[in-house]
Amino acid sequence: xxxxxxxxxxxxxxxxxxxxxxxxxxxxxxxxxxxxIGDDTAILKTSPSEWTLITTDLLAEGIHFDPARSSFENxxxxxxIANLSDIAAMGGTPRFMLVAIAIPSTCSTEQIRRLYRGxxxxxxxxxxxxxxxxxxxxxxxxxLSITLTGIVKPGQALLRSGARVGDRLYVTxxxxxxxxxxxxxxxxxxxxxxxxxxxxxxxxxxxHHRPSARIAEALWLxxxxxxxxxxxxxxxxxxxxxxxxxxxxxxADIVTASLPLSxxxxxxxxxxxxxxxxxxxxxxEDYELLFTVPxxxxxxxxxxxxxxxxxxxxxxxxxxxxxxxxxxxxKGATEALPMTSYEHFLKPSS
Amino acid sequence: xxxxxxxxxxxxxxxxxxxxxxxxxxxxxxxxxxxxIGDDTAILKTSPSEWTLITTDLLAEGIHFDPARSSFENxxxxxxIANLSDIAAMGGTPRFMLVAIAIPSTCSTEQIRRLYRGxxxxxxxxxxxxxxxxxxxxxxxxxLSITLTGIVKPGQALLRSGARVGDRLYVTxxxxxxxxxxxxxxxxxxxxxxxxxxxxxxxxxxxHHRPSARIAEALWLxxxxxxxxxxxxxxxxxxxxxxxxxxxxxxADIVTASLPLSxxxxxxxxxxxxxxxxxxxxxxEDYELLFTVPxxxxxxxxxxxxxxxxxxxxxxxxxxxxxxxxxxxxKGATEALPMTSYEHFLKPSS
Numbered sequence: 001x002x003x004x005x006x007x008x009x010x011x012x013x014x015x016x017x018x019x020x021x022x023x024x025x026x027x028x029x030x031x032x033x034x035x036x037i038g039d040d041t042a043i044l045k046t047s048p049s050e051w052t053l054i055t056t057d058l059l060a061e062g063i064h065f066d067p068a069r070s071s072f073e074n075x076x077x078x079x080x081i082a083n084l085s086d087i088a089a090m091g092g093t094p095r096f097m098l099v100a101i102a103i104p105s106t107c108s109t110e111q112i113r114r115l116y117r118g119x120x121x122x123x124x125x126x127x128x129x130x131x132x133x134x135x136x137x138x139x140x141x142x143x144l145s146i147t148l149t150g151i152v153k154p155g156q157a158l159l160r161s162g163a164r165v166g167d168r169l170y171v172t173x174x175x176x177x178x179x180x181x182x183x184x185x186x187x188x189x190x191x192x193x194x195x196x197x198x199x200x201x202x203x204x205x206x207x208h209h210r211p212s213a214r215i216a217e218a219l220w221l222x223x224x225x226x227x228x229x230x231x232x233x234x235x236x237x238x239x240x241x242x243x244x245x246x247x248x249x250x251x252a253d254i255v256t257a258s259l260p261l262s263x264x265x266x267x268x269x270x271x272x273x274x275x276x277x278x279x280x281x282x283x284x285e286d287y288e289l290l291f292t293v294p295x296x297x298x299x300x301x302x303x304x305x306x307x308x309x310x311x312x313x314x315x316x317x318x319x320x321x322x323x324x325x326x327x328x329x330x331k332g333a334t335e336a337l338p339m340t341s342y343e344h345f346l347k348p349s350s
Numbered sequence: 351x352x353x354x355x356x357x358x359x360x361x362x363x364x365x366x367x368x369x370x371x372x373x374x375x376x377x378x379x380x381x382x383x384x385x386x387i388g389d390d391t392a393i394l395k396t397s398p399s400e401w402t403l404i405t406t407d408l409l410a411e412g413i414h415f416d417p418a419r420s421s422f423e424n425x426x427x428x429x430x431i432a433n434l435s436d437i438a439a440m441g442g443t444p445r446f447m448l449v450a451i452a453i454p455s456t457c458s459t460e461q462i463r464r465l466y467r468g469x470x471x472x473x474x475x476x477x478x479x480x481x482x483x484x485x486x487x488x489x490x491x492x493x494l495s496i497t498l499t500g501i502v503k504p505g506q507a508l509l510r511s512g513a514r515v516g517d518r519l520y521v522t523x524x525x526x527x528x529x530x531x532x533x534x535x536x537x538x539x540x541x542x543x544x545x546x547x548x549x550x551x552x553x554x555x556x557x558h559h560r561p562s563a564r565i566a567e568a569l570w571l572x573x574x575x576x577x578x579x580x581x582x583x584x585x586x587x588x589x590x591x592x593x594x595x596x597x598x599x600x601x602a603d604i605v606t607a608s609l610p611l612s613x614x615x616x617x618x619x620x621x622x623x624x625x626x627x628x629x630x631x632x633x634x635e636d637y638e639l640l641f642t643v644p645x646x647x648x649x650x651x652x653x654x655x656x657x658x659x660x661x662x663x664x665x666x667x668x669x670x671x672x673x674x675x676x677x678x679x680x681k682g683a684t685e686a687l688p689m690t691s692y693e694h695f696l697k698p699s700s
Contacts, residue, residue: 030479033446042481044446047397056406056482056497058450062489096383096394100408100495116372129380131392132406133372138491139412145450145495147406 038247039160040089040232041150051157053150055086061104061141069185072111074209075144076118078285082234083148084126084213085287089232091158091222092150094126094215100145102138115144126215156222158291162229163248167292167318172214173311174262175237176276179283181208184268194271200264207262211287217310218289226301230291236284238338242325244290251323254316254337256281257330281327282338292318388597389510390439390582391500401507403500405436411454411491419535422461424559425494426468428635432584433498434476434563435637439582441508441572442500444476444565450495452488465494476565506572508641512579513598517642517668522564523661524612525587526626529633531558534618544621550614557612561637567660568639576651580641586634588688592675594640601673604666604687606631607680631677632688642668 030036034043034051041055057079059065065075080097087094099119103112123130128148181204184196214232221227231244237259245252259280269276293301305312319326325337372387380386384393384401391405407429409415415425430447437444449469453462473480478498531554534546564582571577581594587609595602609630619626643651655662669676675687 028477028479030477033479033481036479036481037483042446042448044481046402047400050397052396052402054446054448054482054497054499056448056450056484056495058452058484058486058493058495060452060486060488060493063452063487096392096404098392098404098406098497100406102408102410102413102493113372127378127380129378129383129386131383131386131394132404133387134406134408136408136410137413138410138493140490141488143408143410143452143488143493143495145406145408145493147404147448147497149404 035157035159040086041092043090043152043157045154048154050151051154053087053090053092053152053157054147055083056145056147057083057086058143058145060143067111067142070209071118072114073118073121076115077122077210079144079146080119080122081211081213081287082285083146084122084128084215085211085232085234087148087150088213088215088218089158089230089289090150090152091156091218091227091230092152093219094123094128094148094150096149097123097128097130098132098147099130100134100136102136102143104138104141107142119146122213126213152222158218158222158227158230160229160231160244160247161249162227163244163250163292163318164228164294165250165318165320166295167228168295168298168314169241169252169254169290169292169316169318170312170314171233171237171260171288171290172217173212173286173288174260174265175233175280175286175288176265176283177204177207177262178211178285178287179236179279180265180268181205182285196264196267196271200267203262203264204268208285211285213287214289217312220308220310221291224300224304226293226297226304228292228294230289233286233288233290234284236282236286237290238281238325239284240290241337245318245321245325248318249321251319251321252316252325252337253319253323254281254325254327256327258313258315260311260313260315385507385509390436391442393440393502393507395504398504400501401504403437403440403442403502403507404497405433406495406497407433407436408493408495410493417461417492420559421468422464423468423471426465427472427560429494429496430469430472431561431563431637432635433496434472434478434565435561435582435584437498437500438563438565438568439508439580439639440500440502441506441568441577441580442502443569444473444478444498444500446499447473447478447480448482448497449480450484450486452486452493454488454491457492469496472563476563502572508568508572508577508580510579510581510594510597511599512577513594513600513642513668514578514644515600515668515670516645517578518645518648518664519591519602519604519640519642519666519668520662520664521583521587521610521638521640522567523562523636523638524610524615525583525630525636525638526615526633527554527557527612528561528635528637529586529629530615530618531555532635546614546617546621550617553612553614554618558635561635563637564639567662570658570660571641574650574654576643576647576654578642578644580639583636583638583640584634586632586636587640588631588675589634590640591687595668595671595675598668599671601669601671602666602675602687603669603673603684604631604675604677606677608663608665610661610663610665
């Protein structure tokens with residue numbers, strides 16, 4: 001999670017209000033802090049040859065996960081991916097992880113072991129070392145806090161604030177799958193509702209339980225110096241595009257027909273009479289990357305990308321701030337992008 | 351808190367059992383990891399000129415703090431000190447802090463603001479920068495996770511494993527005050543019980559609510575290369591001495607008459623008909639340092655220390671492992687050190 005992001009509902013969770021309040025209280029000038037609160041991770045100028053990224057994330061039972069709906073392996077896996085994705089959004093290489101956990105008396109040792117196994121499965125491919133943690137009792141509910149560090153070469157980090165008017169907007173992978181998968185978990189089978197193909201159901205559940213962190217894609221963008229700005233999609237495209245544009249002081253136009261949708265997500269939307277593009281815009285926790293490519297680099301980007309196995313889709317462009325955030329719909333109409341961001345979790349859904 | 355320390359009670363909180371279980375699952379060889387799970391902080395060989403310390407700590411309402419007994423400022427202050435104390439125990443300079451918080455709907459914005467104010471008051475003297483965080487809702491109870499980094503020169507960190515037979519054992523400050531202060535908070539006034547002087551009561555409460563992190567003392571020990579091993583006293587002297595001796599593969603003899611006691615703690619013990627030395631041995635959360643000085647350095651240590659304002663007390667010495675952990679009592683008897691470690695919190699107390 002980005003430093004200072006707020007999730008869920010509580011009297012103080014008005015995201016930017018609280019963040020700004022705390023930023024004002026805690027910020028102090030520090031020549032080693034290149035970026036503090038406000039991006040996907042902090043950036044620390046820890047040595048002349050290597051800068052450090054660091055991010056922390058607190059996940060609460062009943063807010064971010066529900067053991068009745070997810071296995072402990074999957075809860076651990078997704079928790080680790082959420083942090084790895086923040087390092088990806090900065091163009092960094094993940095490095096060290098610390099795991100603090102508050103365990104209610106209802107949890108068994110075997111469940112905690114499975115939670116760790118899931119985290120390790122997510123972290124292992126990136127050679128992340130777990131170097132510390134804390135274990136506590138909890139009077140009610142499981143709480144999991146992960147801190148992840150990463151490294152990036154000086155000046156090479158991808159910032160939210162790097163978008164310029166005219167840049168092209170790209171996303172990795174497909175959008176909305178995690179939200180669809182979550183709703184499949186939550187839904188009761190209703191008689192008469194069209195049934196999805198089992199393979200598609202499995203695919204959406206896998207996208208929800210086992211999302212990918214786009215580390216390789218981000219490192220490739222950094223290596224070829226192709227991206228202007230980046231953010232990972234945890235709150236949903238509409239919400240995270242808004243964060244990126246606010247930090248860059250720009251607007252954006254999205255072409256809804258270009259949003260990358262999986263066949264399974266389309267099928268899910270069709271069976272529920274939902275708008276798949278809406279799910280892609282507002283469904284959270286895809287952990288795909290949203291990034292900008294300056295117009296001057298677009299042809300080189302397109303030439304290089306065909307040599308890779310990566311899936312990037314151009315979904316729009318950056319506009320002046322006064323234009324705001326807009327979407328061009330299939331019917332050719334231009335509408336304001338929906339304001340609502342993805343709200344974490346455990347809300348009634350169909 | 352040290353990486354991997356477990357606190358409170360739950361089916362999985364058997365400290366070493368769980369820690370070893372998880373260590374076995376998560377440890378992987380990494381040439382940059384000088385110390386992983388098992389000391390007060392991890393030590394990372396992040397650059398040739400400077401190594402990084404990192405520690406994380408998760409505090410749960412009802413386990414580590416109770417807003418009915420402590421102000422939010424004090425809860426924040428103590429949480430920050432617990433982490434600063436871990437950096438002190440390694441002989442490091444604290445550097446960057448990340449704060450993740452899960453907020454129940456019963457908490458007001460003003461309370462959270464006060465919590466941060468307390469953290470900042472603790473961190474400010476050490477020029478620690480808050481560079482990130484996460485804010486989440488909580489269905490039940492306030493949870494606070496702090497990650498703190500520090501720096502140390504390569505090879506200069508104080509380890510738990512550095513104690514050798516013959517070393518002298520020292521502690522900073524006075525012991526047992528925090529436990530006495532906590533019990534004063536928890537206690538109902540009983541008719542007929544002797545009353546403590548208000549100044550002493552205030553002093554013990556301050557020691558509980560606003561403990562010190564012994565950063566300056568630790569940096570002085572490192573600067574003069576005087577200490578062999580160190581640990582901070584969060585579980586209580588008996589428990590933390592056990593950790594230090596286990597990591598060093600040694601035993602220890604404590605002289606109970608030498609344990610540094612404040613007049614207020616003595617007065618508290620007297621009014622309750624308690625043994626003040628017992629409180630000093632087993633009371634937790636003093637955040638004093640326990641460290642060893644090799645015999646060959648003791649005279650230089652004693653010569654240098656008189657030029658400082660620090661309070662160090664020699665409380666015993668390191669013995670061979672086969673001798674175990676012993677204490678020499680006032681009556682000249684030698685007894686085994688009590689096994690019981692400080693259990694966090696909110697238990698019935700007088």
